[in-house]
Amino acid sequence: MGERRSVELGLATPGLDAAGRPARVPLGLAGDAVAEPELRSDHMLVNIGPQHPATHGVLRLVVELDGEVVVRVIPHIGYLHSGFEKLGEYRHYNQIIPLTDRTDYLAAPSNNVCLAMAVEKLMGIQITPRCTVLRVIACELSRIMSHLVWAGTTAIDIGAFTVFLWMWQEREKVYNLLEDWSGARLTTALTRVGGMMADVPDGWTDRTRAWLGMFPKVLDEVDVMLTRNNIWLGRTQDIGVISAADAVDYSLSGPMLRASGVPYDVRKDRPYLGYETYDFEVPVGEHGDVYDRYLVRMEEMRQSVRILEQAIDRLPDGPVNVADPHVILPPKHRTMSEMEAMIYHFKQVMDGVPAPEGEAYLGIENPKGELGYYFVSDGTAKPARWRIRPPSFINLAALPKMAEGHLLSDLIAINASVDIVMGEIDR
C-alpha cells in the first residue's frame, strides 16, 4: 500500500471572504477579482454503512478516495456478532441446528445439512438412502435460493430493478416449497443428526418438479435482460478482477474462486451425499471479474436444476431417519404409549447424544463457497469447540484487493459480487 497519503481536513469553507460572507464575483471580471478557491485536500475519507442498502447487511466500509477512485478500502465487521460458536459449546448437537439457520440465513437448509453431516462424521453414523437424496434436494434448493438473492441484489445495486423483482418472485416459490416441507420459510432447521426433521409431504415432489419446469425460463429471461446488455457489460466486465493465484492465496471458495478459473468444487473434489453419482457440470470462469461471477452463478442455478431433477427421479422409498433410538427421537405416539420409547426420549432430551472423543471437519459446497463445520468433542454431549469455516468472511477479506483502483460506484458492484451474508461473517 505504500506510504501514507495526506489529506488536510481544512475547516475553512472556500469561497468566503475574510468576514465570512460569500465572496462575490463581479460580472465580467471573474478570474481577476476572485482567485479560484484552493482545494487543499486531495484524498477523501468516506464512510459507507453500516446501515446502507448496498452493503448487503451491516457491513461498514471506510473508503479512501482520490477523486472518484478508490485508493484504499477498510472493511469493518462484527456488528452482527452473536457468538454462535460460543453458544454452540453450551448446547447439545441437535440444539445447534437452529443456530446454523441464522448464520447464512439465505441458505439455511444447506447449513443444517452441513451441521448434521459433520456431527454424523464425528459420531460415525451412516444415514439412510432416502435421507441422502433429501439432503441433496435441500442443498440444491438452498443454492438456487441464495443465488436468486445474489442476482437480485446485485442487479439492483447496478441499476436493474426488474431482475430484482423476478428473482424475488422465484425465491418466494422456493420458500413455499420449504414451508410445505419444514413449516418455516427462512430458518428451516431441516435436519437432525441421523436424519431429517421431517419427510417431504405428499405431492411435494410433483410441486417441485412443476416449479423446476418453469424456473429455467425465468433464468432465460434474465439472460436476455443482462447477459448481452451493454450497460451491464460496462458495469461488470474487467471490474474487480482477481487472478487465479490471488484467489487461491486469499482462500476464496465457491463461485468467487471458480470465476477466477480455479475448478475447485467440494461436490466434485471431496464428494459427499453421493454427488459423484449425479450428472452435472461445474461452471468455471476465466477473467475473475464481476461478469464472470455473474455467469458462473447463473449457470450454477441451471446445474442445480439438473441435480434436483435427477434427485427427485431417484428419490428412494424407505425410512428417512436411522433406526437408532439413541440418536433419533422415537415417534411421538410411541413415546406417549411405551415405556422404553419414553426413556429413550427422556435420555436424549435431558442428556443429549454424546459424541466419542475426537474431532471432525466437514466442508460442503455452500452457495457462498466452502462451508465447513469443525467439531472437537471431549466425549460429552456438547462440543468442546464448534468452529464455522465461514465462506463469506474469507471471501470478503479479498474485497480491498479487488476494489482498490476502481471507481467508487464499482466498489458497490464488486462488493455485491462477493455475495456476502453478514450473519455468517459476524457469526
Added chain:
Amino acid sequence: MSGAAPNPSVASLRAQFGTAVGRSLVSCGDTIVYVARERSHDVLRWLQESPAERYDYLTDLTAVEYRDRERPIEVVYQLWSLGRRSFLRVKVELAKSRRLEVQSVSDLWRAADWLEREVYDMFGVHFAGHPDLRRILMWETYAEGHPLRKDFPLRGRFSRAEQTRQAMAADPESNYSLEELSIAQAYRSLPADMVERLERHGRRKVE
C-alpha cells in the same frame, strides 16, 4: 476412530523436520499432526512449497481450547492441496503458562490475515509478524477479554447495565480506527476534545 491410514505427508514431514514434528493421529478419517511451536512457520512453508506436498489452499485457521484447563490451547491449520486433493490438519500447541504466541503465516497465505485476527480476537493468541493484528469481530476498545476462552462467561464479564453504559458513552468519532485517522493525517487537525476522547479510549496516533 483409528484404523484409517494416516496421510503420507506425515512421514515426509518427520523425515524433513525430525523432532519438530510431534505425535500424529487419525480422527474421523482426517490426519492430525502436531508441530513444535518454534518450527511451525517452517513446516507450513515447506508443506505449501514442497513439490511433493503442495498444500496450497489454507482452508481454515482457528484455535481450540479444551474444557480440561491443563490442556494447552491448540492453533489449528486446515490444509488442502488443490492439485493432489489431499487434506491435512496441522496443530500447534501453546502452553497456557507462557505468552500465547505463534509465528504468523499471513506471509504464506493472505487468507491468514483475517483468520489470525479472529483467533487473536477470540482467544488472545498473538501472531508474531502479522502486519495488522487487531480485533476484528469485537470492537477495538473491547475490554472484556477474549470471548471464546473457556474462562470467559457465556453472558460476558460486564453486566448488561455496564455494557449499555459503555455503548451509550462511546463517541461516534472513535469508531474510526487509528489507521484510518492516520491515513487522513487528520489527527493533527482534529479538535482538541476529540483527541482527548480518543486517547481516553486508548487510541493514539500511529506513525
